[in-house]
Amino acid sequence: MKGTFVLQERNRSSRADWQPDILGEGFEQLTLDLPDGAPATLVRYSPADTPPGGERAGAGDVLYVHGWSDYFFQTELARYWAQAGMRFYALDLHNYGRSLRPGQSPGFTTDLTGYDADIAAALAAMGRPVPPNAGQAADSGTPARPLILLGHSTGGLTLSLWASRHPGAASALVLNSPWLEFQATELGRRIISPLIGREAQRHPLAPLPPVDAGNYARAVFSAFGGEWTYNLLWRPLRGFPGTVAFLNAVFRAQAVVAQGLRLDIPVLVLLSDKSYLQPRWSADAEKADVALDVDVVANRALSLGNCVTVARVPDALHDVFLSAKPVRRRAYAVVDQWARGYLPAAPEAAPELRAGPQSISS
Template identity: 55%
Template structure:
């Protein structure tokens, strides 16, 4: 198969004015050529008014930082409000569509499929290099070896939060802070459920790693987000399917291994803020309360697991929030951004 064609320099992105994208070639895997895609936000001077709009006053709480955002499962970066928030807070904002997701997905690929979450180390390394950050581990604030002196803030949603947490623990000193948006740190059936099903999933992955698994996504989460169905957001339904990507045993084995690693305790080497909804509502029938709850994860379980990420972990529970807290209705989003701002003022690297 021939190498993928695409931009080899920064080009305009689908999000419009101020947003650019850059393809990051990652070589080949079993399905052929692989790329990740880095998105950056370069606001016009007039766009800085969002600084006041998100309720930040006084000194910019993330001044001088680089922020790298990573999306969740069956997802991609499509929320420009996040970029504008961080730009208003004084940071340079980037978002990464991982291999086989969103802008990086190719027609010959199995969406979202990897067999080891450490495979994303290559995606992150390429993104950080494109951001002008060295790949050494000399620590935040170091200028040795060409390393950036700018603090690095990692922001991840759901599976992206799991990926970034594991990466930070394997790469001590690289990240200066983590902001996690409903990170998928534990299986929905809890630790006991995960441990009970893991042997069968691992066995299935050995026999038929890409075998079909039941789709348990009933489309309720999309209904709570999609503007056409009463939500507040527009997005590409090919890149973010209404009932999610198909799940395969080898991929789920990688996720369960990540959960087990977090449950055993890791140290991401930086202060952590975890944003969560105040409540979960996981059930087989639609309820309007799902528009103000996490209907994907058990938030109490995730709050407990977040404490396993290191010695400095803050947890903000946002009333009325969805699974993706920053896709919630405006009052909950405003509360979430205010929580990030308060935390940055207390814990952000200078």
């Protein structure tokens, strides 16, 4: 309890330390000091109507967590939630993006629960109480504002398990192509996992064979005709070199999901309608998930809880919100439709993002 109090006080006192962010007008960042010494970074979006020197009131808080070899740069996503009256925050985890420091191994972790400190520090900086210990329900002192957790890929896996360990802390979970299961199915993971686990104990930094052929970057990065520009040091064209420790952490987390998380909050899982997992380039990569087997993930998503909506977005990429604009419009419309049924303050897409009513498939 004492450590939690110190963490809350340190981050409350640092609110004045918000600095302009690289994303430009309306975006600010705050460095979060973590117990192990590797910092995390919280980014917030404050629209033009935010009072000078303060945060605007919001119907709820959205906390976004990125995936592997990634960081937050999706300004359109922030504006979407802000227009709905939500306060939007994004977390660059330690060893990633804005938080990456010289000498660190990018993305290195031995356990996804190691990000609990990042999330706790972020919530404290957002003015929310640090949740109680895992397995204990949040008390009545939790703010009335709902907390919507929004995670992409490995970030979606991380937040799913965090929500399970902290019941009552979040009001809803939105997952953008979450890495809930191994591409080679559960059987493949169970066969490989013991070997990876032993190697992770002996040589945690041992590199994995490269698997990213660069198809994803070719589909999204502006230099190749895509719509998006980002920092290649923080999001390399072929991803960070993977380590056996990281894969072991993911496998262990996926095994927990496979047992069933029993989340008692509404969950929305956004996925492409198809995968393209070939090493060679094809135009098909511009209209498919090139990282996950979306059918395997769709099936595993049903292990999250009792109120799970699986929405398949035609022609979506691995990050659904980096897809072509017509596809993004469909994705935002799906979020609108889901939110009207499950969120206390339902978002409404900006006019340029609206695509009309959309069906949600499971």
